[in-house]
Amino acid sequence: MTNELRFDGQVAVITGAGGGLGKEYALLLASRGARVVVNDIGGSVTGDGSDTTAADTAAAEIRHLGGESVADSHSVTTPDGGAAIIDTAMNTWGRVDIVINNAGIVRDAPFEDMSADRFEPLLDVHLRGAFHVTRPAWKVMREQGYGRILNTTSAAGILGNAGMSNYGSAKTGLIGFTRVLAAEGADKNIKVNAVAPIAFTRMLTHSIDSAAPPADAAAQAVLDDLTNQYLKRLDPALVAPVVAFLSHRDCAVTGEIYTIGAGHVSRFFVGRTKGFYHPELSVEDVRDQLDVIRDEAGYTVPGGPADEMAELFATIMAN
Numbered sequence: 001m002t003n004e005l006r007f008d009g010q011v012a013v014i015t016g017a018g019g020g021l022g023k024e025y026a027l028l029l030a031s032r033g034a035r036v037v038v039n040d041i042g043g044s045v046t047g048d049g050s051d052t053t054a055a056d057t058a059a060a061e062i063r064h065l066g067g068e069s070v071a072d073s074h075s076v077t078t079p080d081g082g083a084a085i086i087d088t089a090m091n092t093w094g095r096v097d098i099v100i101n102n103a104g105i106v107r108d109a110p111f112e113d114m115s116a117d118r119f120e121p122l123l124d125v126h127l128r129g130a131f132h133v134t135r136p137a138w139k140v141m142r143e144q145g146y147g148r149i150l151n152t153t154s155a156a157g158i159l160g161n162a163g164m165s166n167y168g169s170a171k172t173g174l175i176g177f178t179r180v181l182a183a184e185g186a187d188k189n190i191k192v193n194a195v196a197p198i199a200f201t202r203m204l205t206h207s208i209d210s211a212a213p214p215a216d217a218a219a220q221a222v223l224d225d226l227t228n229q230y231l232k233r234l235d236p237a238l239v240a241p242v243v244a245f246l247s248h249r250d251c252a253v254t255g256e257i258y259t260i261g262a263g264h265v266s267r268f269f270v271g272r273t274k275g276f277y278h279p280e281l282s283v284e285d286v287r288d289q290l291d292v293i294r295d296e297a298g299y300t301v302p303g304g305p306a307d308e309m310a311e312l313f314a315t316i317m318a319n
Contacts, residue, residue: 012036016040019058025240037069037085059071077121079132098148098247127173147190152194153175197236246258274299275293
């Protein structure tokens with residue numbers, strides 16, 4: 001291909017890259033010339049234990065295929081761990097061009113059973129972990145005037161999903177993180193986006209297996225058919241091309257969210273309805289005009305708080 005998108009000379013740091021989605025990202029970027037730090041502590045899907053084998057094996061596979069890669073087993077959950085991950089890239093290759101915050105765990109439970117020991121570790125890995133890894137990389141990227149950062153959100157947070165108040169909170173927090181960094185990085189050619197992958201990984205398998213079993217054999221048969229016909233089409237490798245493009249220097253978008261699964265790509269966005277205005281708004285106005293307030297016809301997609309304020313003032317002036 002004469003117009004193949006490549007990453008020659010660039011260094012990518014990918015967390016949770018010992019398997020699943022992260023490994024597919026690492027393999028694709030490495031095949032296109034990127035030098036990859038494969039970070040993974042090798043713990044279970046719920047965050048228990050550690051084993052360097054996953055990171056070592058994935059990095060070795062990349063090298064076997066002719067790419068450049070180094071394994072890293074530091075945890076994303078502490079500032080020191082995040083700094084050490086970026087130090088691995090800097091000490092090995094002297095630069096960081098791409099950070100993909102992919103590490104994640106699940107600990108599902110109904111909200112009445114959600115405890116701090118289920119909630120806090122999810123924030124530590126997903127949200128605080130992205131901060132701990134991105135913060136030291138941010139300094140490098142600003143100094144070199146270039147960077148690509150990709151965070152991993154989820155429909156479980158954007159749309160909501162029962163039993164995932166911890167996971168959904170952490171994943172939606174990453175949307176705000178993405179939007180703010182996109183605004184702050186604009187003057188230094190640092191693009192920051194987010195993906196909401198839909199893939200048949202051990203995390204999805206764990207969530208399915210942990211759910212309450214169907215009430216009868218017929219319902220179980222439907223679930224089994226769903227798994228065989230549809231879920232197995234959610235190949236993690238089909239998410240990687242979108243991740244690679246958003247990590248490439250040709251990517252012009254920033255602050256956006258893309259959902260990807262089974263080869264399909266679309267964009268999530270935050271919209272604002274035209275709404276209802278009254279200079280002496282009352283409780284009863286809200287009740288009586290709720291349909292107007294909620295009407296999605298003529299919605300807008302503000303680029304930031306300033307855009308929303310401009311829309312508000314335009315409405316006031318027009319009335």
